[in-house]
Amino acid sequence: MTDRIRARYLIETPASPARAAAAMAGEQSTGTFIAVPGETPEIHRRHAARVENVVELDEHDEPALPGSRGGSPFHRAEVELSWPLENVGTSLPNLLATVAGNLFELQQLSGIRLETLGLPPELSRAHPGPQFAIDGTRRIADVWERPIIGTIIKPSVGLTPEETGLLARTLSRAGLDFIKDDELMANSPHSPLEPRLAAVLAALDDAASETGRMPLYAVNITGEIDEMLANVDRVAEMGGNCVMVSVNAVGIAGLRAVRQHSALPIHAHRNGWGALTRYPLLGYSYDVWQQLWRLAGADHLHVNGLRNKFWEPDDSVLASARAVLAPINGGPPVMPVFSSAQSAEQVADTYQALGSTDLMYICGGGILAHPDGVAAGVASIRQAWDAALGGVDLDEHASTHPELATALATFRDRHDRS
Amino acid sequence: MTDRIRARYLIETPASPARAAAAMAGEQSTGTFIAVPGETPEIHRRHAARVENVVELDEHDEPALPGSRGGSPFHRAEVELSWPLENVGTSLPNLLATVAGNLFELQQLSGIRLETLGLPPELSRAHPGPQFAIDGTRRIADVWERPIIGTIIKPSVGLTPEETGLLARTLSRAGLDFIKDDELMANSPHSPLEPRLAAVLAALDDAASETGRMPLYAVNITGEIDEMLANVDRVAEMGGNCVMVSVNAVGIAGLRAVRQHSALPIHAHRNGWGALTRYPLLGYSYDVWQQLWRLAGADHLHVNGLRNKFWEPDDSVLASARAVLAPINGGPPVMPVFSSAQSAEQVADTYQALGSTDLMYICGGGILAHPDGVAAGVASIRQAWDAALGGVDLDEHASTHPELATALATFRDRHDRS
Numbered sequence: 001m002t003d004r005i006r007a008r009y010l011i012e013t014p015a016s017p018a019r020a021a022a023a024m025a026g027e028q029s030t031g032t033f034i035a036v037p038g039e040t041p042e043i044h045r046r047h048a049a050r051v052e053n054v055v056e057l058d059e060h061d062e063p064a065l066p067g068s069r070g071g072s073p074f075h076r077a078e079v080e081l082s083w084p085l086e087n088v089g090t091s092l093p094n095l096l097a098t099v100a101g102n103l104f105e106l107q108q109l110s111g112i113r114l115e116t117l118g119l120p121p122e123l124s125r126a127h128p129g130p131q132f133a134i135d136g137t138r139r140i141a142d143v144w145e146r147p148i149i150g151t152i153i154k155p156s157v158g159l160t161p162e163e164t165g166l167l168a169r170t171l172s173r174a175g176l177d178f179i180k181d182d183e184l185m186a187n188s189p190h191s192p193l194e195p196r197l198a199a200v201l202a203a204l205d206d207a208a209s210e211t212g213r214m215p216l217y218a219v220n221i222t223g224e225i226d227e228m229l230a231n232v233d234r235v236a237e238m239g240g241n242c243v244m245v246s247v248n249a250v251g252i253a254g255l256r257a258v259r260q261h262s263a264l265p266i267h268a269h270r271n272g273w274g275a276l277t278r279y280p281l282l283g284y285s286y287d288v289w290q291q292l293w294r295l296a297g298a299d300h301l302h303v304n305g306l307r308n309k310f311w312e313p314d315d316s317v318l319a320s321a322r323a324v325l326a327p328i329n330g331g332p333p334v335m336p337v338f339s340s341a342q343s344a345e346q347v348a349d350t351y352q353a354l355g356s357t358d359l360m361y362i363c364g365g366g367i368l369a370h371p372d373g374v375a376a377g378v379a380s381i382r383q384a385w386d387a388a389l390g391g392v393d394l395d396e397h398a399s400t401h402p403e404l405a406t407a408l409a410t411f412r413d414r415h416d417r418s
Numbered sequence: 419m420t421d422r423i424r425a426r427y428l429i430e431t432p433a434s435p436a437r438a439a440a441a442m443a444g445e446q447s448t449g450t451f452i453a454v455p456g457e458t459p460e461i462h463r464r465h466a467a468r469v470e471n472v473v474e475l476d477e478h479d480e481p482a483l484p485g486s487r488g489g490s491p492f493h494r495a496e497v498e499l500s501w502p503l504e505n506v507g508t509s510l511p512n513l514l515a516t517v518a519g520n521l522f523e524l525q526q527l528s529g530i531r532l533e534t535l536g537l538p539p540e541l542s543r544a545h546p547g548p549q550f551a552i553d554g555t556r557r558i559a560d561v562w563e564r565p566i567i568g569t570i571i572k573p574s575v576g577l578t579p580e581e582t583g584l585l586a587r588t589l590s591r592a593g594l595d596f597i598k599d600d601e602l603m604a605n606s607p608h609s610p611l612e613p614r615l616a617a618v619l620a621a622l623d624d625a626a627s628e629t630g631r632m633p634l635y636a637v638n639i640t641g642e643i644d645e646m647l648a649n650v651d652r653v654a655e656m657g658g659n660c661v662m663v664s665v666n667a668v669g670i671a672g673l674r675a676v677r678q679h680s681a682l683p684i685h686a687h688r689n690g691w692g693a694l695t696r697y698p699l700l701g702y703s704y705d706v707w708q709q710l711w712r713l714a715g716a717d718h719l720h721v722n723g724l725r726n727k728f729w730e731p732d733d734s735v736l737a738s739a740r741a742v743l744a745p746i747n748g749g750p751p752v753m754p755v756f757s758s759a760q761s762a763e764q765v766a767d768t769y770q771a772l773g774s775t776d777l778m779y780i781c782g783g784g785i786l787a788h789p790d791g792v793a794a795g796v797a798s799i800r801q802a803w804d805a806a807l808g809g810v811d812l813d814e815h816a817s818t819h820p821e822l823a824t825a826l827a828t829f830r831d832r833h834d835r836s
Binding site for chain 2: 254
C-alpha cells in the first residue's frame with residue numbers, strides 16, 4: 001500500500017537518461033525552467049516528484065521525435081517517477097495533467113510514452129468504477145460459460161430508424177446475444193437516436209416473444225454532456241439495457257459523468273485510440289488507458305481482435321485483453337470486446353491464447369456477410385466457439401457443421417484480398 | 419456555403435494514395451472490410467464519404483508508423499475527404515468519431531494526420547463558441563492596445579493557500595494584468611480550490627485598493643464534470659473573474675459543459691497536447707485542435723512561445739497564434755496565450771512576427787526569477803513591449819531601463835544552459 005502515484009515511461013533522450021528523468025520530475029512538480037524564490041527546501045522535500053528508477057536501454061542514431069535539444073546518440077530508457085497523492089488529489093483529469101501533461105513536449109526528450117500507472121487505493125476508491133463489469137453484463141444478457149456473441153449494425157451509416165429496426169429483428173431472431181450501434185451512428189439527422197431506439201426495441205421485444213431471449217442492445221449515446229445524460233435517461237425509460245460511448249471523443253470526465261447518471265452497462269468504444277498509441281515512442285500504452293476508463297466506469301472495453309482490419313499485431317491485442325481481465329486495486333475486471341474483421345476463423349486462436357470465456361466477440365461483416373445469411377453467420381460463430389470450448393479442431397467441426405464450413409471458406413482468405 | 423464536413427489529411431501508404439483514400443472514405447461511412455447486404459446503391463450515393471482530392475507527395479523507404487500492410491515505397495499524399503452533415507449531426511464528439519476515429523488505425527496507412535477541418539456553418543452555429551473572446555477579456559482586464567501581461571503561480575506545487583495569497587498580493591502590486599494557477603494546481607489536499615481562491619481574491623482586492631486595478635485571475639477548476647460545474651459557480655459567487663481548464667484532460671464535451679454553465683472567461687490550457695501532435699505523421703495539427711476548442715467555448719488558447727522550453731519550433735508557434743487570431747465561420751478570434759520560458763527577451767520577436775497586440779504574454783520564471791524581484795520582472799516585460807510597440811530597438815531601450823537590461827542579461831543566455 002502506498003500513497004504515491006507511480007508512472008513508468010519509455011523515454012528517449014540526447015542527454016543522459018538520469019538527467020532527463022530529473023527534468024521530467026521537475027517539470028511535473030515543483031520546478032520550472034529556472035529557479036524561483038518560493039521553491040524552498042521544505043516544499044522540494046515534501047512535493048517534488050521522485051525519480052524512482054532509471055533503466056538504460058539501447059541507443060539510436062536518429063531521434064524518434066523531432067525537436068529535442070542535442071545530438072546523437074539518442075538513449076532510450078525506462079524511467080519511473082512518483083508523486084505524493086497530496087500534490088494531485090483524486091480527480092482523473094488532474095491525474096492526467098500530472099502524469100501525462102507537458103511531459104510530452106519536453107525538449108530534453110526525443111521520445112516519451114506512458115507505459116504503466118500505479119495508483120494509490122485512495123485514488124481508485126474516489127471513482128465509481130464499473131457498475132456491471134463481467135457478471136452484471138452476463139446477468140442481463142443471460143449468457144454463461146461462453147463469450148457473449150454480438151454484431152454491429154451495418155452499414156454503419158445510411159439506414160433509417162425503421163430499416164435499423166428491421167435489421168435488428170433479423171439479428172435477434174438469428175440468436176445474437178448482443179447488438180451494437182456503429183460508432184458512426186449516434187444521433188444524426190438521418191438516424192435520430194429516439195426513433196432508432198424505439199424501432200430497435202420494438203423489434204427486439206417482438207423477436208424475444210418468439211425466442212424467449214432479449215439481447216443486449218448498446219445504443220450509441222455519444223454526444224455533448226447534457227445530451228448524453230438525457231440520452232441515458234431516455235434509453236432507460238424506453239426499456240433499453242445498454243449504452244455505448246465513443247470514449248476518446250467524449251473524454252474521461254465525460255464518461256465518468258455518464259457512469260454516475262446511468263443505471264445501464266457502458267460499452268466503451270475506443271475509436272480515436274490509434275492517435276494516442278500508434279507511434280511507439282509517443283503517447284500511451286493500452287494498459288494505462290484501460291485502467292483510467294475502468295475507474296471512470298466502463299463495463300466493456302474494445303481491444304481490437306486477432307487478424308484485425310487495423311494495424312495492431314495479435315500479441316498487442318492479447319496483452320490488451322489480459323489487462324482488461326486483470327483486477328486493479330480491488331476493482332473488478334471488465335469485459336474485453338474483440339472486434340474488427342472478426343469471424344468464425346479467429347475463434348479457436350482467440351480462446352487458445354486467452355484461456356477465458358469472459359469476453360464479447362463482435363462480428364460485423366463476419367456475420368452479416370455470411371453467404372447463407374445472418375442466421376448462418378451467427379450459427380457459424382456459435383459453432384466455432386462450441387468447437388473451441390470442447391477442444392475440437394475447427395476444421396474437423398466444420399466438416400459436420402456447414403455454416404461454419406462456409407464461414408471459414410468465406411473469411412479465411414479475405415486477408416489475401418486487398 | 420456547404421453542408422459537407424471537409425477534412426484534409428497527410429497520409430502515408432504502401433498502396434496507391436487513391437486506393438488508401440478510398441479505404442478511408444469507406445471505413446468512415448458506409449463500408450466495412452467486406453460488402454454487406456444493406457449497403458445499397460442509394461445509401462452509397464447519399465451517405466458515402468467522398469474523396470475530394472488526392473495530391474501525391476514524396477516517397478519513403480521506411481514506414482512512418484508500424485503495422486501497415488505492404489512494402490516500400492511508402493507514398494505520402496494529401497487526401498481530402500468530405501461527409502454530408504446528415505451523416506453525423508452537429509455534436510463535437512460525433513464529429514471526432516467520424517473525422518478522427520478509426521482512421522488512425524487503418525492498416526492501409528503507415529501515416530495519418532488530420533491537418534485541416536472545414537465545417538458547415540450549421541455545425542458551427544450549434545455550439546456556443548467563446549463567450550468573451552478578445553474584446554470581452556480586454557474589458558474585464560481593462561487592458562487595451564497592448565498585450566495582456568501575466569504570470570503563473572510558481573512553484574507550481576507546494577504553496578499553501580495562504581502562501582499563494584501572499585504571492586498573489588505581490589504579483590498584483592507589481593502591476594500584472596493576469597495571474598493564473600499552474601496546471602498542476604487545481605484542487606488538491608495541499609491546495610484546495612476554495613481556500614486558495616479566497617486567499618487570492620482577498621489579496622487581489624487588497625492590492626486593487628492601492629493600485630486601482632483588479633487583475634484577471636484564472637482559477638484552475640479542472641476536475642470531474644460535476645466538480646467543475648460546482649467550481650464555476652463557486653468562483654462566480656466568490657467574485658472571481660476567470661477560470662482555467664486543462665482541456666485535453668477534460669475532453670471537448672467537458673469543456674463545452676463548462677462553457678454552458680459559466681459566466682466567466684475560459685482560459686484553455688493545452689497540457690497533454692504533445693501526445694496528439696508531436697509525431698509529424700500521426701494525430702492532429704494545431705489548426706484543427708484550436709478550431710474545436712473555440713467551438714466548445716475557449717476564450718484563451720495556449721500556443722506555446724518563441725524559444726520555449728518545449729520541443730516546438732518558432733514557426734509552428736506563430737502558425738498556431740495566427741490560427742487562433744483568424745475568425746472561423748463568423749465566430750470571433752480568441753486570445754492566443756504565449757507561455758513557456760517567456761521573458762522580456764522574446765517580446766520584440768513575438769511582436770514583429772505576429773504584428774498584433776491581441777495576445778496574452780505569460781511569464782512564470784521570466785518574471786518571478788528576475789534578480790531584482792517581481793516588480794522589476796513585470797517592469798521588464800512592460801518595457802520590452804513599450805519598445806516593441808514604439809518601434810525602438812530592445813537593447814537601445816534597455817540602456818535607459820535597468821529592469822529590462824537585467825532581464826535580458828538574465829534570460830538571454832539560459833538557452834545555453836543545460
